[in-house]
Amino acid sequence: MKHQQYNSRCVPQSSASDHRSAMKEIARGQSLVTQLRAIVLPALQADERSELVAHMFQNILDCSSKAMAELHMHQSPCPRRPHDDDDVLVDDKKRVKKISSVDCKNEEGVTTAKPRHQQKRRRFDDSVSLETPVPHYDGRQWRKYGQKHINNTKHSRSYYRCTYRQEQDCKATKTVQQQDDSSGADHTLMYTVVYYGQHTCKDNDGVNSSPDDSETNTRSSSDSQSSISSTCTDPCDNQNQTSLHDNKPIDDKSEKLVTKDMYEPFDTTAFAPLDLDSWELDALLRFGA
DNA sequence: GTAATTTGACCGTC
DNA sequence: GACGGTCAAATTAC
Numbered sequence: 328m329k330h331q332q333y334n335s336r337c338v339p340q341s342s343a344s345d346h347r348s349a350m351k352e353i354a355r356g357q358s359l360v361t362q363l364r365a366i367v368l369p370a371l372q373a374d375e376r377s378e379l380v381a382h383m384f385q386n387i388l389d390c391s392s393k394a395m396a397e398l399h400m401h402q403s404p405c406p407r408r409p410h411d412d413d414d415v416l417v418d419d420k421k422r423v424k425k426i427s428s429v430d431c432k433n434e435e436g437v438t439t440a441k442p443r444h445q446q447k448r449r450r451f452d453d454s455v456s457l458e459t460p461v462p463h464y465d466g467r468q469w470r471k472y473g474q475k476h477i478n479n480t481k482h483s484r485s486y487y488r489c490t491y492r493q494e495q496d497c498k499a500t501k502t503v504q505q506q507d508d509s510s511g512a513d514h515t516l517m518y519t520v521v522y523y524g525q526h527t528c529k530d531n532d533g534v535n536s537s538p539d540d541s542e543t544n545t546r547s548s549s550d551s552q553s554s555i556s557s558t559c560t561d562p563c564d565n566q567n568q569t570s571l572h573d574n575k576p577i578d579d580k581s582e583k584l585v586t587k588d589m590y591e592p593f594d595t596t597a598f599a600p601l602d603l604d605s606w607e608l609d610a611l612l613r614f615g616a
Numbered sequence: 617g618t619a620a621t622t623t624g625a626c627c628g629t630c
Numbered sequence: 631g632a633c634g635g636t637c638a639a640a641t642t643a644c
């Protein structure tokens with residue numbers, strides 16, 4: 328099971344292996360908590376208890392995120408062995424390679440900013456991935472800005488950036504890709520969600536990740552909650568095609584029912600009644616079954 | 617009318 | 631040259 332992307336730093340052989348194993352387990356736990364929350368929260372009534380439950384979920388995810396960050400920090404820089412990729416997330420092995428520097432320096436060593444396309448290959452060590460049947464239920468507001476077919480994959484990859492990118496210069500992005508083998512025996516659709524960067528925005532949901540939050544912390548709020556509204560718009564996923572508005576309220580009713588004040592810690596969509604898009608509902612039911 | 621998504625093109629990296 | 635990430639005009643949804 329591929330869960331966590333590791334940065335290119337490494338530690339002594341055995342230690343690195345231990346770290347990877349630990350990180351894998353933590354990521355797995357995060358994924359499970361995420362999925363559990365996706366099931367529990369929408370089913371809860373809008374009262375103080377649901378808020379408490381939401382807080383508790385968030386705390387759990389924050390803890391694991393911090394643990395993940397700690398493990399990250401204890402890894403030292405050196406290349407990974409090729410077959411380590413087996414337990415690394417990413418379908419795209421090229422990403423494992425060193426990502427180019429963000430800044431370009433001229434002869435005087437002065438950093439020159441590129442006006443556009445500064446970073447075609449993302450920093451691999453600045454990402455966290457999850458496998459989840461509910462890739463959009465993460466409580467953050469994302470805007471889709473691209474979709475691409477990726478080589479050797481059945482389904483195209485969707486690219487999202489934080490809705491508040493412009494207003495608040497939030498650099499967080501994520502990619503969502505349905506796994507090729509996601510329709511296994513139990514027919515559960517699984518998606519690989521990779522989060523890049525951290526939310527610097529003060530998200531409306533109040534779960535904001537402060538600038539000093541670890542990247543994984545951001546991710547915890549990101550990968551942990553996913554919006555119930557669907558943005559699964561892969562052409563290949565016709566059965567999944569539903570709302571095009573990621574993280575928008577499920578419907579007007581739910582938007583009216585759940586006030587912002589009531590659900591400060593999370594995006595209101597995270598508490599929307601079970602009015603899920605069919606594919607999400609299917610995923611939740613299957614997972615919950 | 618506004619906002620979000622789609623999609624082809626562009627660009628950087630490998 | 632292939633590939634992946636992003637841009638931005640066109641399209642669609644609300």
